[in-house]
Amino acid sequence: MTIRRRTVHSGGVPLAVYEQGDPARPTVLLVHGYPDTHAVWDDVAADLAADHHVVRYDVRGAGASGAPAGRDGYRLARLAADLAAVADTVSPERPVHVVAHDWGSIQSWEAVTEPGAHHRIASYTSLSGPSLDHIAHWTRHRMRRPTPRHLRQLAVQGVHSWYITAFHLPFLAPAVWRFGLARAWPRVLRDLEHVTARPGHPQPTLARDAVRGIELYRANFRPVLRSPRERSTEVPVQLVTLERDRYVSTFLSEGLERWVPHLTRRTLDAGHWSALLERGSTVAGLVREHVARVAAGQTQGPPPEGRLVVVTGAGSGIGRATAIAFAAQGDRVVVCDLDLPAAERTAELCAALTPGAAAHRVDVSDGAAVDAFAELVAAEHGVPDVVVNNAGIGHAGTFLQTTEKEWQRVLDVNLWGVIHGCRAFGALMVGRGEGGHIVNLASAAAYLPAKSLAAYATSKAAVLMLSDCLRAELADHRIAVTAVCPGIVNTNITRTTTFSGVDADAQAAKQAKASKAYARRGFPPEKVAEEIVRAVRTGRPFVPVTVEAKAAHWLGRISPRLLRRAARLDVG
Incomplete structure (x- = not known):
């Protein structure tokens, strides 16, 4: 199926946008994470394009998109504005169905929890990327009530999030990406994720994009965790929990109903990247089902028809x-x-x-x-x-x-x-x-x-x-x-x-x-x-x-x- 490319400008940054499928169909907007590009969605997009208008874009600093001049350009508000700019351009008359993974999911939560987001976003499917504000409240709740279970959860997630600390260290993380990790990335995915498919990122630009993307962590984690906001949404959300995710623990979504009244929970037996690279058709099926349910007015809880x-x-x-x-x-x-x-x-x-x-x-x-x-x-x-x-x-x-x-x-x-x-x-x-x-x-x-x-x-x-x-x-x-x-x-x-x-x-x-x-x-x-x-x-x-x-x-x-x-x- 032909992939059409266009450029959308947001905050002075050119964003490379890729479309396939019939524009008259419901629009599904796919947002990738770190250190990926739109290519990580290839399998999902190909499946969904049979009956949807599928749109992907390289987020700022990645792939064929431009990069902001400084760290402020990577703040969540700028990233949410990018998503809005793409959505308004590719589907000006109808709200879009957002599907996001990893850092794409984190920045999409920012857009989904904006006041009035349900007028622009019809539904949201999130994989392996929680809202930083929600996580900050989740952490504070467990620190205020340090039961053995809460302490165990904090310790486990702390171990899983080791790389976030590393990314805040000056010089170290950029040097690791430039001088070895970029070349070894396919092998890392193979050994840790058991992924045999392509790594989902053009190899020549991986080191450059990975170094740029470190600013995502530095621009957002400490400010948000220090002063979390109350971020609710009326958008119907499908949370897909990946059972073998090495970075986002399953228990991080506990209590999410406080912020998301229209929540559907699904689980997938997959790892952080293997969900997209080896189970693309399965992810597409979950998205297709969620979009259909939202169109039918079924916006909350498990599929109402039962097992x-x-x-x-x-x-x-x-x-x-x-x-x-x-x-x-x-x-x-x-x-x-x-x-x-x-x-x-x-x-x-x-x-x-x-x-x-x-x-x-x-x-x-x-x-x-x-x-x-x-x-x-x-x-x-x-x-x-x-x-x-x-x-x-x-x-x-x-x-x-x-x-x-x-x-x-x-x-x-x-x-x-x-x-x-x-x-x-x-x-x-x-x-x-x-x-x-x-x-x-x-x-x-x-x-x-x-x-x-x-x-x-x-x-x-x-x-x-x-x-x-x-x-x-x-x-x-x-x-x-x-x-x-x-x-x-x-x-x-x-x-x-x-x-x-x-x-x-x-x-x-x-x-x-x-x-x-x-x-x-x-x-x-x-x-x-x-x-x-x-x-x-x-x-x-x-x-x-x-x-x-x-x-x-x-x-x-x-x-x-x-x-x-x-x-x-x-x-x-």
Whole structure:
């Protein structure tokens, strides 16, 4: 897409401005930090330009923009005036949506908290750059009330902010940039941020711009921290907290609601620079969502539609109960089942509790079908926050009775169905970078052996181990994995369970007998759903449900030999 360049003058300083996308679309104004240029936004801008008018500029002293003559030219008021000048030039008729990172975010807070800013700025998304006034009040509050937690926070952030002190030392910081750090900057990003993309700054001008940018710190930190102002805003703000930021601690935003009544908090599993250089499409998605919400008049708190939850095998039983339980919390629910009318009925029940429920026919044993389902969900609803791999079938029979075809059917649904769901949706969650939760329905049979449940117990034991392995792999991405192991639950799985080595009449008789036994047990699927919802809230990795499931797990730990003896009993 063509990038158009123009020059905007502000306070006697020429600012290099870069535009792409349709000017008739909502304008998103991207403001870079230190020691970057507009190029650090390349990935974000390219993504947003598909449906927005995207504007970037090199801040004063950086890139192709001019530099002020002295330190006063770097004060926050001058920087805020630059943003206003660019906004007025590129979007004179409509307010702009500001997105800023690092020092770009610090200076944008100055503009956003100006009286009447909401007339010029429609929304603000801030990454890794707090308001200096807010931080000064945050610090003073903790020094006045020095609890152990407050003291720990002050100490941690003090260590993270070591470079600010260094930048105030005469001669040292400029010399470091000129004589080594500029050349080593790509390696620094690679080693500290694990960034493999371009560093986001033209190498020939990096040392010059970095030395100039030191004046940002010297012109603003001490004056503002000594005399902080009361800086509130009516602009809707989206604060994106970067979980692996080495410079801005997550707790620095505590109490921000005092200054920002229309605040939305989001988190991203990324570092200070990797958020832009390696997760540009994810950042663009957050911006796009925030802009759309503000346009719709939704300006405060978490996304009002709640989390997005996907439940497989939701046409009845535990799956239906789970979908309804999440819907009752206000979560959006997308369900699937091999029986489409049953799935649609579940969606109707969910829609009575919260809007946005949808139903699809999916055969979870078909990997391509699950992949297509995941892509459809992402395109129409977004990446899910919770996925419940519930779909499963019952089968009874000893090992020698169970045919290869029966083994294949049980493993295809009970194990491969979970594998397909974990892989398709897990990849989406990792790519989004905001964490999530995967719930896999195993069974007490996973650790309670029975000679008449060879195929079924094997499939569920595999699901339990898969969950343990996947939990370890996804932990760094803040994606939790829970294995839920119910015992005897009154669902229609008994009416569809197949039995090896018997004719049709005997099969029907066994199904009826099992259904009566499970009905007498009387444990409803709604109680399993409650445990699933609780596990997502608490992050529990393993949840045995029902007394017999808990007892079997306990017995397996204290006397596995007794458990193996019990496996010889006939349970079918």
